[in-house]
Amino acid sequence: AQSVSQHNHHVILSEAASLELGCNYSYGGTVNLFWYVQYPGQHLQLLLKYFSGDPLVKGIKGFEAEFIKSKFSFNLRKPSVQWSDTAEYFCAVNGGPDKLIFGTGTRLQVFP
Amino acid sequence: NAGVTQTPKFRILKIGQSMTLQCTQDMNHNYMYWYRQDPGMGLKLIYYSVGAGITDKGEVPNGYNVSRSTTEDFPLRLELAAPSQTSVYFCASSQGGTQPQHFGDGTRLSIL
Numbered sequence: 052a053q054s055v056s057q058h059n060h061h062v063i064l065s066e067a068a069s070l071e072l073g074c075n076y077s078y079g080g081t082v083n084l085f086w087y088v089q090y091p092g093q094h095l096q097l098l099l100k101y102f103s104g105d106p107l108v109k110g111i112k113g114f115e116a117e118f119i120k121s122k123f124s125f126n127l128r129k130p131s132v133q134w135s136d137t138a139e140y141f142c143a144v145n146g147g148p149d150k151l152i153f154g155t156g157t158r159l160q161v162f163p
Numbered sequence: 164n165a166g167v168t169q170t171p172k173f174r175i176l177k178i179g180q181s182m183t184l185q186c187t188q189d190m191n192h193n194y195m196y197w198y199r200q201d202p203g204m205g206l207k208l209i210y211y212s213v214g215a216g217i218t219d220k221g222e223v224p225n226g227y228n229v230s231r232s233t234t235e236d237f238p239l240r241l242e243l244a245a246p247s248q249t250s251v252y253f254c255a256s257s258q259g260g261t262q263p264q265h266f267g268d269g270t271r272l273s274i275l
Contacts, residue, residue, distance in 0.1 A: 060203070083261045094253060094266040095206075141205065149213055149260035150196065150221070155205035 053078045053146040057154035064132050064161050072127040072157050074116075074142035084125040085143040085151065086116055095141060101125065112136070137161045165189050169254050169267035176244045176274045184239040184270050186254030194257045195237040196264065197221075197229065199250040206253065212237055213260065244274045 056075045064070060076082065083102050087095040099110025106118040116127045125142060139156045146152035170185045188195065193214045198206040198221075208221030212231040226248060228240045237256075241248060251271050255264040 085263060094268050095255075095264075096266070097263045100263055145261040147260070149194070149219070150208060150211055151261075151264060153198075153206040155203065 053144065053152050055142050055144050055152050055154040057140075057142055057157050059157045060155070061158045062160070064159070066134055066161055066163055067131050068161075070127070070129040070132045070136070070159070072140055072142075072159070074125045074127065074154060075123050076125065076142075076144040076152075077123060078144055078146070078152075082118075083145040084116075084118060086110065086114070086125075086127050087141045087143060087153075089139045089141065089156075091138070098127070098140075132159075132161050134161050134163050167254055167256055167265050167267035169252075169270050171270060172268065173271045174273070176241075176272065178244060178246065178274060180244050181240070181242050182244070184241075184252055184254075184272070186237045186239065186267060187235050188237075188254075188256040188265070189235065190256060190258075190265065191234060192256035192258055192265070193234065194260055194262075194264075195231065196255045196257075197227070197237070197239045198253045198255065199223065199248075200253060200269075201250050209239065209252075241272075246274050248272065249274045 058073045086098040101108045109115045142154040143151040167188045196211045197209040207223045210229040212218045254267045257264045
C-alpha cells in the first residue's frame, strides 16, 4: 500500500539555522509529490510540488525540495529559517489516480 | 476568490446528535475530499468524490456519510455523534486526483 513517512515529528531551530525535513514514500507508479504548510490555526497551503523534470523543486518563501528516486525521498530544505516559518509541514504523494496520501506532519518551531 | 468554504467553523455536539458539515467550492473542481486532523496523526481521508453523483470511502469512513449532488457542494454528515469524532475537519478540492488540493479553513468539532 502507498505510504508516506515523515521521521521528524518535532524540530526546534533558532532563526537563521538551516532546515531539512525528511519525507520518504512508497508508491510503485509515477509519483507526484507535494509539501504543504499549515500555520497555527490555519488550513493547509501548498508550498511546492514535483510532477516531473528537474528533481530540485523551488517553492514559495524560499523553500525547496529534492526528489531522489533511488532513495524514495522528497526532503524539504530552507537555508535560513525565520520565526514566521513556525508551522506544521506535511509531505504528500499521490495514492493512486484519485487521491493523495499525507504524512503525519512535522512540527517546526523557530525561536528568535 | 472564495475557493473552498466550510461552515460552521466551530461546533459543540452532544453524544448521539447528528449534524452536517457544509463544504462548497467555486473553482469548478471535480474532485473533492473530506479529511479529519487529529494531533500527531496527520490527515486521514474520510470520503472523497471524483464528480457529481460519485462518492467513495477513504481510510476512516465509519460514522460518516456524504453526498455529491452538485459539482460545488460536498456535505459531510455525522449521524450519531461519538466522542471519537472530536476533531478538526477539512474539506479540499482539486482539478484532478493527483493535482494539488485546495483546502478550506476547517471545522473544529467537539462532541461531549
